[in-house]
Amino acid sequence: MRYQMRQKIFSFGDDYAVLDEAGNAAFYIDGRAFSFGKKLSVLDANRNEVAFIEQKLFSWGPTYEIYRGEDLAAVVKKELFTFLSCKFTVDVPGPNDLEAKGSFTDMEYTFSRGRGPVATVSKRWFALSDTYGIDIADGEDDALIVASAVVIDLVCHGDNKRH
Numbered sequence: 001m002r003y004q005m006r007q008k009i010f011s012f013g014d015d016y017a018v019l020d021e022a023g024n025a026a027f028y029i030d031g032r033a034f035s036f037g038k039k040l041s042v043l044d045a046n047r048n049e050v051a052f053i054e055q056k057l058f059s060w061g062p063t064y065e066i067y068r069g070e071d072l073a074a075v076v077k078k079e080l081f082t083f084l085s086c087k088f089t090v091d092v093p094g095p096n097d098l099e100a101k102g103s104f105t106d107m108e109y110t111f112s113r114g115r116g117p118v119a120t121v122s123k124r125w126f127a128l129s130d131t132y133g134i135d136i137a138d139g140e141d142d143a144l145i146v147a148s149a150v151v152i153d154l155v156c157h158g159d160n161k162r163h
Contacts, residue, residue, distance in 0.1 A: 001142060003027075005149065006131040018134075018146055027143065029150050038064070038154060042147050050143045053151060062155040066147045074144060076151040088155075090148050100148070104156040107132045111145060119145045121152075 002021040016029035027050075028043040042051035051073065056063040061080040066073045075091045090098035090111070098118065102109025111119040118140050123132040134149055136142050 001136050001138070003134045003136070003142075003146065004131060005134055005146070007153070016150060027146055029146075040150065042143055042150075044143075051147045053147055055154075064151045064154070066144065066151075074148065076148050078155055088148075088152055090144075092144070098145075098148070100152060104152060107153070107157075109152070111148070119149075121149050 003026055004019045004021075005016055006019075007016050015031050016027075017025065018027035018029065020026040025045045027045070028047065029040055030043060031038065031040045037055035037057045038053070039055070040053040041049050042053065044050050050068070052067045054065050054067065056065055056075075059077075062078045064076045066076065073092065075089075077089050077091070079087045079089060086101075086104055088100040088104075090100065092098070096113060098111045098113050100109050100111050100121075102121075107121060107123040109121050110117045111121075117137075119134060119136040121132060121134050134146060136145050
């Protein structure tokens with residue numbers, strides 16, 4: 001499935017609208033403006049919460065937890081000690097961890113599991129600097145990958161780092 005994710009410029013907190021390839025609302029990301037650390041709700045098209053993102057404040061390097069209800073669904077962490085590259089891990093319960101590699105400053109990267117890619121993120125096709133596409137393979141957890149892409153955007157382009 002292909003999605004278009006766009007950050008809402010004039011909003012309090014970190015808010016995003018995610019459209020499917022037909023231009024219909026698929027997800028909303030609602031950031032809390034006044035909270036200790038970043039906290040965001042991932043809502044479906046009917047505004048039901050499907051995931052919750054929370055910044056882990058006291059950790060080595062940028063770390064966020066993604067919850068489904070009360071259950072921890074993933075921990076997204078920027079690797080600190082990588083040689084000449086940058087990467088993020090998406091640690092999910094069980095053996096299905098993801099790794100994101102590529103050019104995060106240009107928002108051109110791939111989520112992979114094992115040897116195969118499961119999603120790509122790209123700004124290549126969009127003229128607006130706050131818009132990018134997410135192409136997710138069939139059978140993957142779309143909400144989890146969208147939430148992970150939001151975390152990467154927050155870490156790489158948050159606050160004064162926005163283009």
